[in-house]
Amino acid sequence: MNKLSLSIFLFLILVSNIKAQNMTEETATPILDRELFFGNPEISGGQLSPDGKWISFMKEYEGIMNIWVKKFDEPFEEARPLTNSKRPMQGYFWSFDGKYILYVKDENGDENVNIFAVDPMATAEINEVPISRNLTPLKEITARINLVSKKNPDLMMVLLNDRDKAWFDLYQLKISTGELTKIYENNDRVTGFDFDWDEKLRILSKTDEKGSTVTYKIEGDKLVPIYETSVSEEAYVAGWTPDNKKAYFVSNKGDLNLSTLLLMDLETLKITKIESDPKNKVDFGGLSTSDLTRKIISTSYTDDKTTYYWQDKSWESSYKFLQSKFPGRELSFQSSTNDEKKLLVAIYGDKYAAEVYYFNVETKELLLQYVPRPALKNVEQYLAPMTSVSYKSSDGLEIPGYLTIPVGSDGKNLPVIILVHGGPKGPRDNWGYDSEVQFLANRGYAVLQPNFRASGGYGKKFLNAGDLQWGKLMQDDITWGVKYLISEGIANKDKVAIMGGSYGGYATLAGLAFTPELYACGVDIVGPSNIFTLLESIPAYWEAGRAFFYAMVGDPKTVEGKKRIEEASPLFSSDKIIKPLLIIQGANDPRVKQAESDQIVVALRDKRKQVSYLLADDEGHGFRKPVNNMAMYAETEKFLAEILGGRYQQEMPENVAIRLSEITVDISKVTYEPKNK
Numbered sequence: 001m002n003k004l005s006l007s008i009f010l011f012l013i014l015v016s017n018i019k020a021q022n023m024t025e026e027t028a029t030p031i032l033d034r035e036l037f038f039g040n041p042e043i044s045g046g047q048l049s050p051d052g053k054w055i056s057f058m059k060e061y062e063g064i065m066n067i068w069v070k071k072f073d074e075p076f077e078e079a080r081p082l083t084n085s086k087r088p089m090q091g092y093f094w095s096f097d098g099k100y101i102l103y104v105k106d107e108n109g110d111e112n113v114n115i116f117a118v119d120p121m122a123t124a125e126i127n128e129v130p131i132s133r134n135l136t137p138l139k140e141i142t143a144r145i146n147l148v149s150k151k152n153p154d155l156m157m158v159l160l161n162d163r164d165k166a167w168f169d170l171y172q173l174k175i176s177t178g179e180l181t182k183i184y185e186n187n188d189r190v191t192g193f194d195f196d197w198d199e200k201l202r203i204l205s206k207t208d209e210k211g212s213t214v215t216y217k218i219e220g221d222k223l224v225p226i227y228e229t230s231v232s233e234e235a236y237v238a239g240w241t242p243d244n245k246k247a248y249f250v251s252n253k254g255d256l257n258l259s260t261l262l263l264m265d266l267e268t269l270k271i272t273k274i275e276s277d278p279k280n281k282v283d284f285g286g287l288s289t290s291d292l293t294r295k296i297i298s299t300s301y302t303d304d305k306t307t308y309y310w311q312d313k314s315w316e317s318s319y320k321f322l323q324s325k326f327p328g329r330e331l332s333f334q335s336s337t338n339d340e341k342k343l344l345v346a347i348y349g350d351k352y353a354a355e356v357y358y359f360n361v362e363t364k365e366l367l368l369q370y371v372p373r374p375a376l377k378n379v380e381q382y383l384a385p386m387t388s389v390s391y392k393s394s395d396g397l398e399i400p401g402y403l404t405i406p407v408g409s410d411g412k413n414l415p416v417i418i419l420v421h422g423g424p425k426g427p428r429d430n431w432g433y434d435s436e437v438q439f440l441a442n443r444g445y446a447v448l449q450p451n452f453r454a455s456g457g458y459g460k461k462f463l464n465a466g467d468l469q470w471g472k473l474m475q476d477d478i479t480w481g482v483k484y485l486i487s488e489g490i491a492n493k494d495k496v497a498i499m500g501g502s503y504g505g506y507a508t509l510a511g512l513a514f515t516p517e518l519y520a521c522g523v524d525i526v527g528p529s530n531i532f533t534l535l536e537s538i539p540a541y542w543e544a545g546r547a548f549f550y551a552m553v554g555d556p557k558t559v560e561g562k563k564r565i566e567e568a569s570p571l572f573s574s575d576k577i578i579k580p581l582l583i584i585q586g587a588n589d590p591r592v593k594q595a596e597s598d599q600i601v602v603a604l605r606d607k608r609k610q611v612s613y614l615l616a617d618d619e620g621h622g623f624r625k626p627v628n629n630m631a632m633y634a635e636t637e638k639f640l641a642e643i644l645g646g647r648y649q650q651e652m653p654e655n656v657a658i659r660l661s662e663i664t665v666d667i668s669k670v671t672y673e674p675k676n677k
Contacts, residue, residue, distance in 0.1 A: 029382050029408040031647050032442050034637070036379070037435040038629045040065055041372035043076065045091060046344050046356050050098040052337040054120065055344075055369070056082075058089055061129070063626070065089050067101060069120045072358075076370065082118050084129040088624045094120075096338065097153035100175050103132075104143065109620020110588040111539070115143045115158060117175050135178045138162050142541055146170065147195050150291065157183070157195065165540035170201075191544045194237040196244040197294055202266070203237055203247065211547030217266050226269055229253050231551050232464050238287045242294035248274070250284050252460040259283040259460070261299065277301045278309075283457050292340055302457055304388040304400075305330065305431050318343070318361050325366065330432065344369065350404075350432055351383035382407055384441040386431055391484035393453070394476040397465065400458070401450040401481065402429055405490075406441045414446040415495035415644040416485055418478060418511075418519075422502030424454035424466055425552065443637055444646040445497075446490055452477035452507075454552075470531070470553050471510045471568035478507055479515055494520065495644045499636075501525035501622055502592060509570035509600060512577045521580040521643045523636055526592045526621055529600035530571040532556055537593045574603040580610040582639045584632055586619030612639065 044065070045058040049072075056069045061081045065088040070079035083089065085105060092103035100117045115135045122130035136143040136158065147157035154175050159168035163185070170184040170193050183201070184193070191213065192205030204223060207213045211231025216223035227249070229235045235251035238261065247266060252259040260276040261284050276284060278301075285300040290312065297312040310316035322331050326347050334356065335344040341361045348354040353376040358367040371377055389403045405411045417440050421429050429449040437447045451458070452474050454466025466474045478498070485491035498511040498519050505527015512522045528534040531553050538549065553568065555561035566572050581604065585597040597613065604611040614635055616628045623629050634649070641648035 029406070029442070030379075031649055032379055032382060032439075034439065034630060034633050034649055036373065036376045037439040038626065038633055040626050042374060043370040044372045045089075046369060047092075047094060047335040048072070048337050048342060048344055048358075049120070050094055050096060050338040052342040054098070056092070056094070056101060056120065057370070058092075066129075067092050067103065067118070069101070081129050082120060082122075083132055088626070090624075093148070095153045095175060096148065096150045099153065102135075102145075102148075102156075102175070104145070106620070108588050108618040109586050109622075109624065111142060111590045111620060112140050113142045113144075114138070115145065115156075115173070133178060135173055135175065136160060136180070137178075140165075142539075144168065146193055147199065149199055151199050157193070159193070161541050166543035168541070189544060192236070194247075196240045196247075197242070198244060200244075202244075207544045209547060211545075211551065226264065226266070227251075227253075231547050232467070233460065234259065239289050239296075240294070248287060250287075252283070257459045257461050261287065275299060275309075277303075279303065281458075283459060285457075290340065291338070302430065314361065318359070321364060322347075322359065322366075348433055350386035350434075351438075352380055352433065353377035354433065382442065383433075383438050386434070386437065388431065389448075389484075391481060393473065393480045395473060397453060397462075397473075397477070399450055399452060399477045399481065401448060402431060403449075403485075403490075404437050404441045404447040406444050406446065409444075409446075411446070412489050413492045414490060415444065415646055416482070416491040416497070417445045417447050417640070418482060418496065418498045419447050419449050420452070420478060420498065420500030420504035420507040421449065421455070422500070422504050423456070424452070424474070424503050425463060425548075426456040428455040428457050439633065439637075440640075443641070443648060445640070445644070446485070448481050448485060450478050450481045467551050468554060468564055470506070471514055471570075475507065475510050475514060478511065479518060482518055497521045497523065497640055497644055499523035499525075500527070502527065505592070506570070509577075509581075510568070512579055512581060513570040513573040514576070516576050516578050519579055521582075521640070523582045523584070523639065524597075524600075525584045525632075526586060526589055526597075527583075528592050528596045529569065529574075530596060531565045531569045533595060533599070534592065535565075537595070539590050571599050571603060574600060574609075575607060577604060577609055580612075580639070580643055582612045582614065582636065584614045584623075584636075585616070586621060586623065587615055587617045588620045591621045 040060050043057050043059050047056050053072055054069055055072050058065045059068045061084055066081055066083040066085055068079040068081050092101055094101055101120050102117050104113050104115050106113045116132045117135055118130055118132040141160055141162045144159040146159050149155040156173045158171050158173045160171055161168050163169055167186045169182055169186050172181040172183055189206050190204050191207045194203035196202045202218055204216045205213055213229050214225050215227040217226050227235055233253045235249055237247050238250045239248040247264050249262040249264055250259050251262055258276050261274040263272045263274050282301050282303045285302050287299055288297040290297050297315045298308045298310045300306055300308045329347050329349045332346050333343050334346045343359045345357045345359050346354055353373050355371050356369045358369050384404045384407050386402050386404050390398050390400045393399050421427055428451045440447050453462055482496055486493045496519055498508045500508050505524040508522040508524040509527055509529055511519055535556055554564035556565055583597050585594055587594050601611055601613045619628055623632050637648040640646055
């Protein structure tokens with residue numbers, strides 16, 4: 001064989017090997033269509049009517065998730081739409097008598113929320129949808145539902161900030177007519193209204209300018225103080241004893257580190273501890289009570305996963321029966337009839353498409369109702385397990401989190417995405433199926449989700465350890481997560497990206513600005529860049545939390561506070577950002593306004609840094625419309641692949657209304673100067 005023939009022969013072998021390798025990779029772990037993760041589910045949010053004769057759910061109507069209803073024994077194909085919203089529904093619920101389905105909705109993410117009602121039995125012309133009634137037809141207000149009456153199902157107690165944008169008055173709302181009656185005019189910084197089982201207003205909470213909250217019991221025309229917490233503590237009413245004489249409080253006041261379930265006698269004000277986490281690791285999670293007996297059904301605590309402690313034997317028996325039918329899965333009771341005998345149960349896991357079953361408590365009948373994402377169920381073998389991990393931060397604090405390794409990988413020398421959750425102070429990442437995590441893992445990335453200090457659920461000390469530590473120890477908690485992955489041989493140190501939304505977007509900017517050599521790139525989704533302007537622009541109805549925000553980041557009215565805020569704001573260290581950055585923003589975001597993204601883009605482009613900007617005119621604090629989500633993740637995976645070398649789906653989504661090149665702002669015309677600078 002001559003040299004030319006040998007070269008051709010070797011080339012053909014090489015091509016054959018490459019094709020075989022690609023086929024093996026595709027067979028082992030194909031690139032899953034992003035539609036599987038971020039397209040509309042076929043059906044979601046199922047609920048039984050109070051009498052169990054109907055089932056409602058959310059499904060596409062003209063491309064947007066809307067509310068549908070059908071008789072329980074009818075096939076889902078015979079369901080009819082109840083709403084025709086142009087913005088995806090976040091949720092809904094039935095009135096206690098089953099006469100109405102109620103939901104809240106804003107306009108394009110502006111969080112100016114109204115309450116709507118629709119008759120689930122209403123009929124409409126063919127190819128038409130019943131008309132929903134706006135029960136709070138006021139402009140630029142935020143309506144909140146405080147209580148849905150069981151004694152008189154035509155009534156709700158709602159909170160409206162129509163009179164004063166910063167404070168909510170309490171109204172009685174008659175659903176059938178939309179009649180609003182003011183119950184309490186809030187001129188004294190009330191931040192909580194609590195009703196007992198008999199729907200009598202029993203407790204008010206007021207928060208002062210320093211963030212301290214005083215809880216009062218109502219005695220006739222008098223308010224009697226019964227409990228007080230500082231800005232760094234919490235307390236809330238979780239329920240009532242059946243006779244309404246005592247209130248269940250959840251609190252972490254004083255010497256309590258973990259939030260604890262307490263019982264207060266409202267006559268004597270004597271407080272008794274009921275329980276806290278038996279493992280002494282996490283905060284009190286939740287109190288479930290029966291509307292029939294008024295007694296406690298269960299309490300729960302979430303560490304790596306959620307544990308339930310049952311006090312009602314019937315509910316415990318149902319739970320254990322269902323566990324036996326779905327070993328290795330988690331389950332939650334999603335909906336119940338008024339008699340608590342018929343349930344919808346969601347079955348889920350970290351690498352499983354969710355399923356929803358009907359369960360009859362008395363007969364133990366178990367019927368599959370729907371699978372929200374049936375196409376995803378067909379490829380479950382390609383979904384990756386989520387594992388609990390922990391590591392020490394720079395000061396030795398133990399940081400919990402979750403690690404997901406791509407299917408088919410040996411878990412070594414991988415490109416990594418550090419996925420940072422929002423908040424902080426309250427939210428945390430939890431175990432279970434996560435579309436964003438599975439999407440990134442399928443593209444070949446290991447994903448670390450750190451529950452950094454100030455994440456909720458791990459006790460008061462852990463929560464408050466993040467105060468005045470934005471960009472400092474809180475950022476170290478993320479940085480040391482990267483170091484942990486490198487030391488374990490999991491991460492390729494040259495291929496680590498940071499990504500997140502809201503506070504996670506801030507952490508992305510801070511990571512690129514304060515540890516510029518650590519990351520190869522970042523994806524900032526609705527993240528603040530300048531804490532001065534973030535504080536200036538918080539919505540008026542967040543006024544009660546201003547001291548809370550200052551405790552977290554610093555008081556801009558003080559010299560020391562200004563110094564801390566400037567040091568922690570990535571905008572003022574933008575010259576240190578040297579790695580590529582993708583910024584994603586909703587134009588109507590009332591929490592992290594568009595100016596937060598505009599400012600950092602201006603600064604980076606002035607310095608000729610590599611920054612791409614994706615702006616959606618019809619979104620707020622995060623994208624909800626599927627067409628925008630598809631565009632966002634299409635750009636994100638392409639951006640990451642170009643820098644980290646991961647895989648990406650090259651076909652752009654069809655009928656996408658926005659694309660990066662089309663929606664990039666003419667940033668040369670944008671100027672924004674903070675008032676405090």
